[in-house]
Amino acid sequence: xxxxxxxxxxxxxxxxxxxxxxxxxxxxxxxxxxxxxxxxxxxxxxxxxxxxxxxxxxxxxxxxxxxxxxxxxxxxxxxxxxxxxxxxxxxxxxxxxxxxxxxxxxxxxxxxxxxxxxxxxxxxxxxxxxxxxxxxxxxxxxxxxxxxxxxxxxxxxxxxxxxxxxxxxxxxxxxxxxxxxxxxxxxxxxxxxxxxxxxxxxxxxxxxxxxxxxxxxxxxxxxxxxxxxxxxxxx
Numbered sequence: 001x002x003x004x005x006x007x008x009x010x011x012x013x014x015x016x017x018x019x020x021x022x023x024x025x026x027x028x029x030x031x032x033x034x035x036x037x038x039x040x041x042x043x044x045x046x047x048x049x050x051x052x053x054x055x056x057x058x059x060x061x062x063x064x065x066x067x068x069x070x071x072x073x074x075x076x077x078x079x080x081x082x083x084x085x086x087x088x089x090x091x092x093x094x095x096x097x098x099x100x101x102x103x104x105x106x107x108x109x110x111x112x113x114x115x116x117x118x119x120x121x122x123x124x125x126x127x128x129x130x131x132x133x134x135x136x137x138x139x140x141x142x143x144x145x146x147x148x149x150x151x152x153x154x155x156x157x158x159x160x161x162x163x164x165x166x167x168x169x170x171x172x173x174x175x176x177x178x179x180x181x182x183x184x185x186x187x188x189x190x191x192x193x194x195x196x197x198x199x200x201x202x203x204x205x206x207x208x209x210x211x212x213x214x215x216x217x218x219x220x221x222x223x224x225x226x227x228x229x230x231x232x233x234x235x
Contacts, residue, residue, distance in 0.1 A: 010210055011060060012067045013090070014202035015051065017043035017082045018075025018103045019127075019173075024050040025198035026058045027206060033058050034199050043082050051090070062094045067214045069205025071196050072100030073223040074127070074135040074152065080222045088217040097214025099205045100221065103127070104172075106196035108139035108146040109204060111171035114191060117141045122149060124167045124188075126174030126181055129154050134174035134181075135225055136160050138167070145204060154225040157181050 009029045016023045022043045023036040035050045055061065070087035073080040084100075091098045108123040117123070119141055127135045135154050139146040149165075157178035162185075169189045175181050176192040208214065 010206055011065050012069055012202055012206060012209055013051065013055070013062075013065055014069040014071075014101075014198040014205060015047060015083055015086055016071035016103070016106070016196050016198045016201055017047055017086070018071045018073055018079045019195045021195050021197075022046045022050065023196075023198035024054050025202040026054045026060070027199075027202040028058070032199060032202070034197070036197060043079055047082065047086055051086075062090060062096070065094070065096055067205070067209035068096050068098045069101050069198075069201050069209070070098065070220070071103045071106060071198070071201050072221065073103055074129070074154065074225040075103045075196070077224060080224065084220050084222045088220050091217035091220070097209060097212075098217060098220045099208045099214045100223070101201045101204045102137075102148070102152065102223070103196040103201075104135060104137045104152055105139060105146055105148065105204055106200040107172050107194050108137075109200040110194050110197065111169050111191050112139075112141050112146055115169045115189060117168055119143070121168040122165060124160075124162060124170045124185070125172045126157070126160060126170065126178075127172040128174045128177040129226065131226075132156060133226070134160060134172075134178065136172075136174065138162065138165065145207070152223075152225060160184070 014025045026033045137152040140149040171191040
């Protein structure tokens, strides 16, 4: 698909390498090009060729863009670092602003779209954080896009307790990894296989970039949630 580089449309590139897949998306208003490749550990080798493929297909160069969005975590320590490093490199080369988008928000957006959720509906995201823990948060649907309701956390699955809040759906790999979650929230529909994608990161990043909230390359930061990323897994 060809996009006119002289168009007044907001044009942005998004990347994500935080989990077991690598993805890139080019977004120009309602038009989008994406690449998604499942991979356990080849993100660093795949991501730049995927960026080149998408930009070539779109018929635009890096400097034709208005900004960059990246999955800033939480997720794999190495994967999040790759996304931050690539986003910084692309931004330095082009002078573009960057915005980091939560990987939990990207999963919540997928679930909201899949389940056709309405304004005010809530999604409980639980992603497997290994070490017998989950990254989790509640997101609420706003004007078509999800918004964080509360905080993003990393805890044991048994500590994922939501009180006095109606949850419409659950999503994320933690639901499959830890049965205690499904046992506790039996009444809701769950999408346990969803992983963050650059497509949703692009959609969630368009607003902040349009509003001038992007930052310089050297200000792009990861979010890990877990401080001790080197702690060995329990045996």
